[in-house]
Amino acid sequence: MENINDYMPLSHDWNKERFERLKKDFPDLFTTEGKLNIDELKKVIDPQSITETERYEFRWFGKSQAKRIAFMPSNATLLYDEKRSVNPNQTENLIIEGENLEVLKLLSNSYREQIKCIYIDPPYNTGKDFVYTDNYTEDKKPYWEQTGVTENGVKIDTNTDSDGRYHSNWLNMMYSRLLIARQLLKPDGVIFISINDHELHNLRRLMDEVFGEESFVEYFSWVKTSTPPGLSNKSRKTIEYIVCFEKLPTNNKFRGELLDGGDQPLLNSGNTKRELKFPKDKVKLNLKNGIYSAGKYERVFLKNDIEVENGYSQQDFSLEGEFKWIQSTLDEEIQNGTTFIIKSEQFAIRFIRNEEGGYKAPTNLIKQKYTSPLINKKESSVETNEGASSELHELLGGNYFDFPKPVNLIKHLINFCTTENDLILDFFGGSGSTGHAISELNKLDEGNRKYILIQIPEATGENSEAYKAGYKKISDITIERNKRVIEKIITEKQSKQPNLFTPENQEKALQGLGFKVFKLVKSNFPRVEFAPEPEKTEEENIALLKKYIADKEAQLLTAFNRDELITEILLKNNFTLNYKIEKQTQFQKNDIYLASDGDKETLICLDATLDIETLEYFKTHTNQKFICLERALDTTRKWNLKHALGDKFTAF
Numbered sequence: 001m002e003n004i005n006d007y008m009p010l011s012h013d014w015n016k017e018r019f020e021r022l023k024k025d026f027p028d029l030f031t032t033e034g035k036l037n038i039d040e041l042k043k044v045i046d047p048q049s050i051t052e053t054e055r056y057e058f059r060w061f062g063k064s065q066a067k068r069i070a071f072m073p074s075n076a077t078l079l080y081d082e083k084r085s086v087n088p089n090q091t092e093n094l095i096i097e098g099e100n101l102e103v104l105k106l107l108s109n110s111y112r113e114q115i116k117c118i119y120i121d122p123p124y125n126t127g128k129d130f131v132y133t134d135n136y137t138e139d140k141k142p143y144w145e146q147t148g149v150t151e152n153g154v155k156i157d158t159n160t161d162s163d164g165r166y167h168s169n170w171l172n173m174m175y176s177r178l179l180i181a182r183q184l185l186k187p188d189g190v191i192f193i194s195i196n197d198h199e200l201h202n203l204r205r206l207m208d209e210v211f212g213e214e215s216f217v218e219y220f221s222w223v224k225t226s227t228p229p230g231l232s233n234k235s236r237k238t239i240e241y242i243v244c245f246e247k248l249p250t251n252n253k254f255r256g257e258l259l260d261g262g263d264q265p266l267l268n269s270g271n272t273k274r275e276l277k278f279p280k281d282k283v284k285l286n287l288k289n290g291i292y293s294a295g296k297y298e299r300v301f302l303k304n305d306i307e308v309e310n311g312y313s314q315q316d317f318s319l320e321g322e323f324k325w326i327q328s329t330l331d332e333e334i335q336n337g338t339t340f341i342i343k344s345e346q347f348a349i350r351f352i353r354n355e356e357g358g359y360k361a362p363t364n365l366i367k368q369k370y371t372s373p374l375i376n377k378k379e380s381s382v383e384t385n386e387g388a389s390s391e392l393h394e395l396l397g398g399n400y401f402d403f404p405k406p407v408n409l410i411k412h413l414i415n416f417c418t419t420e421n422d423l424i425l426d427f428f429g430g431s432g433s434t435g436h437a438i439s440e441l442n443k444l445d446e447g448n449r450k451y452i453l454i455q456i457p458e459a460t461g462e463n464s465e466a467y468k469a470g471y472k473k474i475s476d477i478t479i480e481r482n483k484r485v486i487e488k489i490i491t492e493k494q495s496k497q498p499n500l501f502t503p504e505n506q507e508k509a510l511q512g513l514g515f516k517v518f519k520l521v522k523s524n525f526p527r528v529e530f531a532p533e534p535e536k537t538e539e540e541n542i543a544l545l546k547k548y549i550a551d552k553e554a555q556l557l558t559a560f561n562r563d564e565l566i567t568e569i570l571l572k573n574n575f576t577l578n579y580k581i582e583k584q585t586q587f588q589k590n591d592i593y594l595a596s597d598g599d600k601e602t603l604i605c606l607d608a609t610l611d612i613e614t615l616e617y618f619k620t621h622t623n624q625k626f627i628c629l630e631r632a633l634d635t636t637r638k639w640n641l642k643h644a645l646g647d648k649f650t651a652f
Contacts, residue, residue, distance in 0.1 A: 009525045009572055010073035012109035058205045061168040070176035074105040075528040077568035078518040086483050087514025092578045094452045097475040098520025100427040103454045104180045109574045115184045116422035117414055118191040119434055121405050125170040125199045178210045185247040190417040193243045200241055207245050217244040222366045225384050254416040256362030266349045271322040276330050283340045382408045395484050400466035401431040401477055410437035420447030429455035432481040439485050448512055486513045524568050526552035550631055565606055569652050570595055589613045602627055619644045627652055
């Protein structure tokens with residue numbers, strides 16, 4: 001049965017998907033009319049029909065509404081900003097200017113389970129920072145009016161200690177965004193969240209609810225300052241925290257510091273004596289042939305002696321001694337390519353790692369000095385807040401952003417869990433440190449990591465250095481910083497290898513060095529403003545909506561840019577923003593384009609009328625998806641297309 005939302009240009013409806021999945025997997029929980037039977041659901045959840053009201057749960061004011069808001073579809077869209085984009089044809093990086101919850105909704109199905117790592121540095125709840133306004137009731141201005149698309153400035157709210165919902169406001173802001181962001185993470189994806197101690201305990205409980213307690217990885221501690229202020233006579237704060245969760249629990253190892261390679265002893269007098277089992281193909285016995293009896297260290301090999309023939313043992317064997325490692329560490333080293341050698345009749349076994357030397361899991365204290373896995377054993381540093389501010393000042397030439405996160409901190413975190421082709425998301429983009437970090441990581445290992453940064457166009461203060469320098473919004477800083485990072489890397493490349501940038505090589509040399517800018521704006525389709533009349537039936541309101549579409553959108557193509565319409569239509573049909581379009585010359589009566597994002601493709605037509613010749617084509621070519629405008633079809637043409645193409649056809 002038709003409903004009004006079928007005609008609305010909405011992002012993916014997560015509530016509808018969740019309901020349909022429940023109905024498909026558990027049909028016995030529904031009535032014959034298709035309604036969820038709450039009593040049957042309770043029996044599944046609580047088979048003993050326990051009436052106990054006291055139970056452990058994390059509750060706060062507004063929690064249910066925040067969850068509803070998270071999964072409500074968006075009718076906004078994204079507008080490509082070519083002027084502020086940098087090398088857009090050589091990159092898949094995105095910087096999106098807009099309120100992050102609405103943007104996440106728009107991306108949620110196109111980029112579902114494509115993000116390997118999320119890093120965010122959300123506003124801390126200090127009583128001075130703003131919280132995002134997620135109030136979409138009819139008496140409030142819509143987002144695009146609040147944030148300056150039609151008016152100057154950005155709508156923000158303060159969250160003071162005197163507010164009775166001081167913690168609830170912050171939790172609601174975070175809850176809705178984390179719920180939808182989780183849908184974008186790969187099954188083995190990882191999220192890092194920077195936080196201070198004001199909301200650390202609440203964030204942990206919130207993350208337990210969204211991701212599950214079993215997905216908790218670690219609290220990482222970062223030394224944020226070398227000169228902590230004396231705000232308390234009990235302690236001076238030097239630490240901030242990074243809360244880390246996986247989307248689903250895995251056995252994946254995080255890359256920390258490089259291990260030393262070379263030839264090193266595995267025995268260390270004074271350690272606990274333990275038995276380790278070694279596979280024969282990983283141990284070289286550099287000894288003469290013969291029988292060897294127990295010496296300094298006890299050995300176990302079937303009998304009490306080890307038989308050697310042609311320099312190698314005949315099968316796997318065990319050694320007992322005061323080893324540095326336990327069996328699980330040995331197994332991990334073997335998996336990473338480490339081999340072992342016994343040169344002495346005392347069986348003082350030594351190990352040889354591969355060329356890279358391997359790596360060990362990071363400590364939960366992020367040191368200011370560490371040995372980078374990427375920089376060939378060179379010592380690297382994680383800056384403090386002061387160092388990060390100096391870093392940004394040097395790049396932009398002024399103090400335009402308070403307390404940016406250090407680039408090396410984010411590089412360090414991202415490198416724990418990503419490889420050269422992964423996609424990273426930061427939906428509190430701030431000064432753009434995450435994009436900066438990913439560009440530098442790619443420079444170090446010639447990788448092709450991609451990033452998506454989202455930043456609300458928060459107005460800078462009129463008396464601030466940023467405003468005076470021309471940065472009217474925080475998002476202006478996000479974009480300019482990453483533009484300068486790219487320019488710097490290109491300059492460095494040109495100075496070292498100028499031949500890379502000859503005309504025939506330039507496109508390849510610039511690969512990945514750029515970004516596309518998009519802005520969150522109101523839908524191109526006037527129908528989003530249609531309000532059903534409550535006294536009329538669903539069928540009557542659908543008829544009114546169809547007339548509304550025909551009247552209001554009659555001049556749609558002359559009033560709006562074709563590419564803007566295509567972006568909205570493709571985005572809401574689950575295409576990524578890196579789609580490409582190509583006009584199809586086989587169609588003579590209509591302008592039809594093939595759109596592809598590398599994973600999905602469709603034919604799309606934005607003409608006001610679909611010619612009968614085009615219709616006949618699709619009657620015989622039924623394997624191709626096709627999208628056209630609702631108003632381009634009369635009832636007969638729409639029926640014919642639906643009959644020929646089925647679910648492959650969409651009228652928008």
